[in-house]
Amino acid sequence: MPDTKLKRHPVRGALFGLMLGISAAYFLYFQFAVFGFDTVGGVLTRFVIIILVGVVVGVAWAYLAPAKQPKEPRESTPPAAVAQESPDEA
């Protein structure tokens, strides 16, 4: 059994992805005019799609990104525990 366990953050990923998606939609439409204003329905649909893509990317990143190493070195076994284990070994 490995000595470490993985803790994932899909909710954080969704929230940060939402922020990224909203800002991406804003820049793509209003700042760089990458997408056109053909109809209100078309604009809203693409806006929602861009935001959803941001959320999906965020969640996917939470699962697929390379894991961070533990911040601190492994704690040594407490002396008390060692003392309790010793009689069993004997």
Next chain:
Amino acid sequence: MARYRRAFAAALIILGVAAAPALAQEETEQAVIDVGPFITRGEGFVDLNGDGIPDLGELDEGFAGIWDDNVGAQTPEEFAALVTDRIPAFDTTGDASVLVGACGGLAISYDDMGMSVDAMIDNGDSNPLIDVFTGDQAMTSGNPFRVDPAGVVAYWGFTRDLPNFSVEGEIAGVNYQEPAPSFHDHSWTVAVMGASADRGGDPNQRDKNRNAGLVFLGEIFGDLDTGPIDLTELRANVKAKGAIIDLYAEGDPAGRRLPDDFDLALIEAEADGKEFCFGEGWVEFIGSGPPIGATALAGILAAAGFAGLLFNVRPAQTWRSPTSMPTLGS
């Protein structure tokens, strides 16, 4: 240290995305088509910015069509109602531009200083609209007609002489003079994003088959009350279309109106064998964009989202707690 390197890389990416458009500014383009033959009237039409297109000069005030809508004929509320009511029938699929019928002409957009920005031409033949600067098809989604929302659009239009144009109309009490082929008792409309932006018509008893005019976008957008949004700084690609049908208002002294929601098929059906023109394509408004506050807010949101994904979302490895570790005896 690695965290600082990643933060620096993220900052570079965001800076690159934000600064790329400014760095990518092109040099002055040169027109590949001579538009001089169109501009036979008007004082002061000379090329000031060296792009081969005459810059804006003085034009005498012209005459509106008898059935043309006056400026401000629609209230903002009426226009908003048109936007919401007419959207479902609008074509969203085409990325290209279309111009059908015996109409042709030239359009030049000018900035608020009267300098030429973009120009396109149609010779009234079966070929598509042509970009005067590149010679490629104009008004497509990839090559839209670039317009300064604070500027002016000048246009020169004509119809080809065809035998199936009407030679006179049929409005009672109108003297159509000598019969000559052109649009008579016509009705026209222009729509943006599916909403009728302007419309009109005329008996055309003088058999006009040429027309020229100016559209003062800066004044039109400047007069609209849109709250904190300054439409003269609009930066967006929008789809526009227009149509005109010969004899559509035949016998109607008030000028029969074309439908607000229309496409090529509907115009063909409404024309019912009469001459018509239909065009649609993409227009890019090249204002400076939204207010700096909104852009800054979006930038902060982007930076926060990006940094969050980079530093706070990656899976983290933690040591299993000693109490959950297997003991040597188990």
